[in-house]
Amino acid sequence: MWTLVSGRFALHNSCNFSYVKATLFRAQNISQTACKNTVVVERWWQVPLSQEGRPPRLYSNRHKVYRLVEDMKHQPQRKMELILTQTVPKLGGRGDTVFVKKSLGRNKLLPEGLAVYPSPENKHIYAEERRILCEGKLEDRIQTWTGKKTVEFLKSAKLEIGMHTPIKDKLTKEVVCRRFLRMLGVVVPLHALTLPEEPIQELGDYWCEVTVNGLDTVRVPMSLVPFMESRLMKLRKQEEEQPNTE
Amino acid sequence: MAASSRNLLRVFAECQRQLFIARVPTSVCASHNAPRHHPMRTYAAAAKPARKQKKDEKVPTKDSKEQEEKKKLLQKQKINDTSRHKPYGLTAWAPVDDVYLVRYYPRQVYEPEVAVDMLKTFQKLDFTPEDQPVFLDLQLDMKLEKKKKIDPFVSTVHLPHPFKKDINKILVFTENPEEARVATENGAAIVGGVDLIEKILEDRITADFYLAVPDMVTKILPLKNKLRKKYPKSKRGTVGVNIPEMLALFKTGHEYLVERDSYIVTQTATLDMPKEHILDNMRTIIKDVVAHKPAEFGPLIDRIIASTKMSEGLWLKCEAFLPQEDVKEA
Numbered sequence: 025m026w027t028l029v030s031g032r033f034a035l036h037n038s039c040n041f042s043y044v045k046a047t048l049f050r051a052q053n054i055s056q057t058a059c060k061n062t063v064v065v066e067r068w069w070q071v072p073l074s075q076e077g078r079p080p081r082l083y084s085n086r087h088k089v090y091r092l093v094e095d096m097k098h099q100p101q102r103k104m105e106l107i108l109t110q111t112v113p114k115l116g117g118r119g120d121t122v123f124v125k126k127s128l129g130r131n132k133l134l135p136e137g138l139a140v141y142p143s144p145e146n147k148h149i150y151a152e153e154r155r156i157l158c159e160g161k162l163e164d165r166i167q168t169w170t171g172k173k174t175v176e177f178l179k180s181a182k183l184e185i186g187m188h189t190p191i192k193d194k195l196t197k198e199v200v201c202r203r204f205l206r207m208l209g210v211v212v213p214l215h216a217l218t219l220p221e222e223p224i225q226e227l228g229d230y231w232c233e234v235t236v237n238g239l240d241t242v243r244v245p246m247s248l249v250p251f252m253e254s255r256l257m258k259l260r261k262q263e264e265e266q267p268n269t270e
Numbered sequence: 271m272a273a274s275s276r277n278l279l280r281v282f283a284e285c286q287r288q289l290f291i292a293r294v295p296t297s298v299c300a301s302h303n304a305p306r307h308h309p310m311r312t313y314a315a316a317a318k319p320a321r322k323q324k325k326d327e328k329v330p331t332k333d334s335k336e337q338e339e340k341k342k343l344l345q346k347q348k349i350n351d352t353s354r355h356k357p358y359g360l361t362a363w364a365p366v367d368d369v370y371l372v373r374y375y376p377r378q379v380y381e382p383e384v385a386v387d388m389l390k391t392f393q394k395l396d397f398t399p400e401d402q403p404v405f406l407d408l409q410l411d412m413k414l415e416k417k418k419k420i421d422p423f424v425s426t427v428h429l430p431h432p433f434k435k436d437i438n439k440i441l442v443f444t445e446n447p448e449e450a451r452v453a454t455e456n457g458a459a460i461v462g463g464v465d466l467i468e469k470i471l472e473d474r475i476t477a478d479f480y481l482a483v484p485d486m487v488t489k490i491l492p493l494k495n496k497l498r499k500k501y502p503k504s505k506r507g508t509v510g511v512n513i514p515e516m517l518a519l520f521k522t523g524h525e526y527l528v529e530r531d532s533y534i535v536t537q538t539a540t541l542d543m544p545k546e547h548i549l550d551n552m553r554t555i556i557k558d559v560v561a562h563k564p565a566e567f568g569p570l571i572d573r574i575i576a577s578t579k580m581s582e583g584l585w586l587k588c589e590a591f592l593p594q595e596d597v598k599e600a
Contacts, residue, residue: 187397210371
């Protein structure tokens with residue numbers, strides 16, 4: 025039977041149809057389709073208090089008289105929260121919690137299995153996945169869609185480092201990471217970068233390797249050029265552009 | 271049929287009015303109408319153009335339209351991001367991977383101490399000189415109430431750890447010989463009276479600051495156009511009776527001004543100074559800036575960027591500089 029709470033309550037043609045069917049005493053036609061909208065009603069007459077611990081007793085005809093408080097279909101449509109299971113364009117990747125319109129979520133994401141409801145169990149699963157990405161073993165990790173994009177970007181990336189000529193130990197990982205940030209706008213932590221084993225002594229072209237999330241490694245060509253101040257570099261660029269246009 | 275011919279007539283009349291020439295418009299008249307010949311009439315030029323001029327005045331010219339559009343583009347529409355699952359135009363609130371592209375995530379805002387440390391490491395890793403200047407870039411919110419703004423101001427601050435090696439050159443206007451003596455004792459470069467005016471007009475003498483006694487203000491008027499911004503003004507503190515005090519402020523003072531309505535870009539220190547000195551200087555300047563707006567109208571500073579001459583700018587947290595000291599010290 026319906027569980028009614030005294031005072032305000034929402035009349036839901038709610039989800040538990042199996043429960044309703046099991047407890048049907050009278051032949052009632054209950055809609056099989058999902059609840060389309062919610063109407064909030066209030067009892068007109070006050071129900072007298074019952075004993076502590078016992079539900080209120082509804083006996084009179086007047087307890088069935090309701091007053092409309094508001095119809096939720098006139099409210100602005102709220103968004104629903106879902107956790108994505110795959111990469112969805114414009115929303116995010118696997119494990120991201122997104123807010124989408126109810127129409128999109130119910131007609132597209134949930135039926136096609138692109139997202140799941142953020143129940144506590146689901147949230148736990150995806151939080152675990154994220155934790156494994158940072159701290160867990162390499163075999164268990166799954167590459168994120170942002171990681172894949174970064175890998176694609178790095179495959180076509182080139183680095184130019186200006187160094188003063190006696191390069192004894194000056195080319196450290198920190199210098200290369202700083203160069204990545206300054207020139208390409210990529211943040212590379214020290215543990216993700218690998219420089220060639222033999223220490224570099226001369227100017228020229230070399231490789232360096234960047235590991236994204238510990239899974240994919242990209243070789244980025246790195247060229248050591250003689251150090252030039254930024255002012256002089258700008259002048260040189262201008263000179264290069266002028267003959268091109270001419 | 272009749273209606274269409276009437277419309278056509280109206281159209282034709284309009285064309286004629288605009289072109290002042292009677293034409294036989296073969297394109298306008300439909301084929302089933304006989305071609306209409308109208309007598310050649312030259313209209314009086316004054317009639318219509320008067321109306322047109324009014325219209326032009328009301329409608330803004332192309333240049334000002336472009337300027338307005340540019341202004342609108344510059345003032346980015348602030349979209350309320352907080353309720354969304356990710357900020358507009360970016361991938362997420364915070365990066366998930368260890369290697370990521372900075373432009374897909376919201377800009378990182380740093381604590382001042384962290385930022386100064388970062389600037390120092392940048393200097394070492396980029397092989398740039400150690401004594402490069404550290405700049406502070408502030409964007410101000412100059413609005414007060416309805417349709418009222420703070421005027422762009424110029425002010426001088428006394429920095430706790432000055433980075434300038436040489437003292438500012440100061441010129442003092444006084445007629446009184448005693449005051450002149452006091453001024454020269456306290457370090458004024460040039461002291462004089464009315465006779466200095468000619469020399470300044472001829473550009474023989476220049477100075478960083480010009481101070482004056484209230485009696486001299488009327489006599490210095492011819493220099494107003496010459497000195498412009500540096501002209502002595504009681505509001506700025508360059509006109510006063512207490513000469514030693516003014517000299518003390520302006521000798522070692524650091525001057526900054528508001529450019530382009532709401533931006534301040536000043537040098538605060540040099541990178542080889544210890545971290546605490548740089549931070550102290552920044553805090554003094556920001557305190558002085560904040561004093562220009564009464565507290566009821568909201569915070570004056572929109573954003574703070576710290577940078578050196580050869581590095582990128584790092585955004586600083588404004589809350590760290592607010593007078594609520596407990597938040598900062600915690």
